[in-house]
Amino acid sequence: MEYTEKVMEHFMNPKNVGEMEDASGIGTVGNASCGDIMRVFLKIENDVIIDASFKTFGCGAAVATSSMATEMVKGKTIQEAMLITNKAVMEALDGLPPVKAHCSTLAEEALQAALWDYAQKNDIVIPGLEEPKEHDHHH
């Protein structure tokens, strides 16, 4: 199994690692028994994501997709962030091995779970955003 240089770069030197004390929204997806947990923190002001960070338990692809997804979401409006798909994250990393594709799905779900948390806390509705499913993630 081969990881691209981009994946290895984001794995060895991940961007945006850490908890965010004043996060506007926090989303956690995955579970330890399936091997991946992603927690994404977003700071949102005036509908713009001004900061993002993460903590991830998982394989190289899980760490790299978390790093890339948080990079991609920074500076975006909520509506723009809703358009960040697992495919976009995967493409930004120059691809993932097929068995690791689920990691990028997890990244997309973590972003949306954090947005959902923000919407709940602020009693707003984000068009197109659905409540995160209780996670039963099978590889």
Added chain:
Amino acid sequence: MSMYFDYAATTPLHPKALEAMMPFLTDNFANPSSAYTPAREARKAIDAARKQVACAIGAQPEEIFFVGSGTEADNWAIYGILEAQKKKGNHMIISAVEHHGVLYTCRHLEKQGYGVTYLPVDSEGFVSPEAVRGAIQPDTVLVSVILANNEVGTIQPLKAISEITKAAGIPLHTDAVQAVGHIPVDVNALGVDVLSMSAHKFYGPKGIGAQYIRKGTPILPLLRGGAQERGRRAGTEDVAGIVGMATALTVATKEIAAEASRLTGLRDRLINELLSIPHTRLNGSRDNRLPGNVNVSFSFIEGESLLLHLDMQGCQASTGSACSSGALEPSHVLTAMGISHELTNGAIRFSLGRDTTEDDIIKLVEIVTKSVGRLRELSPLYDDYLKKG
């Protein structure tokens, strides 16, 4: 700089094995079944190799059959013994911690209608001989228990198991791929009927293995065709491979006591130092394990990410974890030992060998400690743990 800690996966070819192989990779390419001088020389080399392999495990030369791999030997043992006793029954007993060569073969046969009992193991990976006794049915025709486990190095009480199978008249097979060449193996002391081994695990070449078959064991061939290996394993012999295997095994057997004791010292030092990293667990037995095997789980981190970190720093190790090498199932060995999924995912195997030095161990511990620390900084599970206190 590269540091290799994956000798249980494979070993480098011993220079003496290569030297012994060279004539059969170059000048003498004769088919040993042919009737001219070079062919007779090749035949003689195979005969000599058979004696060497037999001698290393306390067998008779006519009880040794060369095969293409440890997996082939495992498959042969199972299919061959079942087929030879078709009229007697179709139930087999294997441990829950078998190598895939045995486990997947039996799972396949189970789908075809055979009965399989999977013997449980305790938290260190040991099979209880009494459990073997309890699992025997009137239609049981095969027991297979791995001698030393490939993931956690646990060495099974084969002697006690063979006393039970012998009394019951049931053939006992053991996958000894990880054991031969590393710990003393004597087929009569163990009392096994069929024993599988593979050359590349003891500094021989890849693509060659051997099957020990005790005289009188009911077993049919897996491969049919030519009369090679006295009609029990067809296919033109890999003369170079056979000679290389025998040479490597002879060298390993000569050095076995000294090397096992040296590796045990390095192993125990590595175990002790790794266990000084907080929230680290040793998987398997502390004492009754292969001299070169260390298997540990680091809580809150996932195995593949640690492997990648180690790889980037020149350390090569292995994992049985869910995400490794595209294997999507968590380790069946660690699961059978009752280890949680989270710890199974964080398990790493370091296997030591001929070229491992004390200096390597010191450097490895430094690199692992640093990498585990970095990955825990990334881990939401570690945060949750710290908050809960």
